[in-house]
Amino acid sequence: MTVTSHDVARLAGVSQATVSRALRGDARVTADTQERVREAAQALGYVRSELGRGLSTRSTHRVALVAELENTLYHQLMRPIHDELGKRDYRMVLLAEDSDDAGLHERLLDRSVDGAILMTSRLSSALPFELARRNLPFVFLNRVGAFAGAPSVSADNFAGSRAVGDLLVRLGHTRIGVILGPSDTSTGRDREAGFRAALDDADISLPRNRVFRREYDEESGRMGLETLLAANKPPTAIFCANDFVAIGALNRATELGVAVPGDVTVVGFDDIDMAAWPAFRLTTVRSPLMAMAERAAGLLVDLIEGKIGTEHDIFATELVLRSTHAPA
Amino acid sequence: MTVTSHDVARLAGVSQATVSRALRGDARVTADTQERVREAAQALGYVRSELGRGLSTRSTHRVALVAELENTLYHQLMRPIHDELGKRDYRMVLLAEDSDDAGLHERLLDRSVDGAILMTSRLSSALPFELARRNLPFVFLNRVGAFAGAPSVSADNFAGSRAVGDLLVRLGHTRIGVILGPSDTSTGRDREAGFRAALDDADISLPRNRVFRREYDEESGRMGLETLLAANKPPTAIFCANDFVAIGALNRATELGVAVPGDVTVVGFDDIDMAAWPAFRLTTVRSPLMAMAERAAGLLVDLIEGKIGTEHDIFATELVLRSTHAPA
């Protein structure tokens, strides 16, 4: 039923080995024979089996993108990753990272991929160590893992958040709140640290009841805004650890009849496409997400092909001033 | 370097064949031996090679999800598909459907997947015929292909759009515009037909300058709204072929200072999560996307395992009245 290289060989009147060589353009096969083989392959509609090829060469030219399906940030990153990998003759496979790691470990180590891009790795995750132990090349994207032995690509989260802190201070805010991401992610930690640094410099305190910490999703933003504003002395400005959170905050504010930026300033992080929509016009920090994704893909291929060592790339961020911030 | 079943066999003091059987829980291996093998596998950190397994069994337990990366609708569908496949012991692989079909054909036919879910298939696409010819099982999701030999799962697009048409008529609109999706998709065609049927029944015409046709994305909505409203006698209501388009229309309306629904009524289709956000509160038609995705995944697995024939499932839709519609 399936057409194999043996079928092609029979039709072209050569051996299977010659078919393999001919189709790869091996110079040891005459142009004449190559042509004949190619025609036979075409006629039969031959498609080389990735399984056979992979088994033989111990490489699949496939790369796993490991992400939490719920984290919508990666949707924007798939195109640049896909295209960069394509250019380098690699394919992308999406693996969902769920709570139970067991299946994921296996899927990464079953030899069906040559490497992985980890996008949503938690600092506490054992995965990077496991992969390193098994010599499966991988890079971090938008994360820095607890494991330092792998290349990473990330935005300058510390500087970016610090810039937001400085902005809020400059605008005269003193009661400032923050909706943070998970503390066991590098972005969660770094964005917190940068922001705190700015407030510290201005001698502005960040009491516990002005800190809300949860996931990187819209829902968290909704809850965060509501919770923070319910306090005795509610903040006049809220920094959200990423744009999805910020948009959730804006949504809840609208529902509660809270004016932004009239009643409260809201600032996000990442500058996803949606942030620029007129419905939001979110003031935020731009991470060069496309460039980062492309770089990560490139680094991974280099790593797989043994061309580089460990390298940590940090991309500069840029404050994007839109319409959700105002003086205190 | 890589741990194989031979290594496990050596350590457990049995043959490779026994390892294979033991790990699959074959009754022909004593519980005692199974335990010993399992321990050895554990000790060595053995992970079965998908390549070897696939080559031997001619099945990979992997299913391709074929989608255009730009079509954000599928992001919402990945979780139900992923989970349903997981339950049935299958894995999901995302393949980007780009303009050049060549690479895609190969990736589907290289025996690295057992089947495919086609989510963005164009009516003109040769892919379904190609897959059918090669006996690669597949199902259509949210589409009906020109090829009728494969199962399909879709919403009742005709009835849904007709309901929107009826609604607009009931609200007293007579100058009605529409922003349609590509005419070589079944959704594009069916949603157009249903809407036209409703207008026909009410003797309301749909002149060419009130029809804008483009892709299923936010950008198309922006352009569509602007174009339609620029006409001499602009429409007082606009039906958008899906929610992304509708949101694009809302965005552009905001930028242009056009009030919705004060100046113009806007209705979408699908009821994606975002449609309910307070920034939009979009009146739309709900497709049971989750249930559809789950069903498609289930059907595909049944098809792969030879349990069913061809079956076309159509899910009922439901009008969701929010805040973007008003009387003429």
Next chain:
DNA sequence: ACAGTATTGTCATACGTATGCATACAGCGC
């Protein structure tokens, strides 16, 4: 104790491709 059967494990091979090595053959100089 023996034949007969059930149980447990091994052997050998297939899956489809890639590749080191061997071979056949053409061309060449003498």
Next chain:
DNA sequence: GCGCTGTATGCATACGTATGACAATACTGT
């Protein structure tokens, strides 16, 4: 016509797993 070189192709095998056929062992009843 002989041996030599070099090139085009074929042969054989490896990759890791699964499985049908078979062998070895234990167990049963008489």
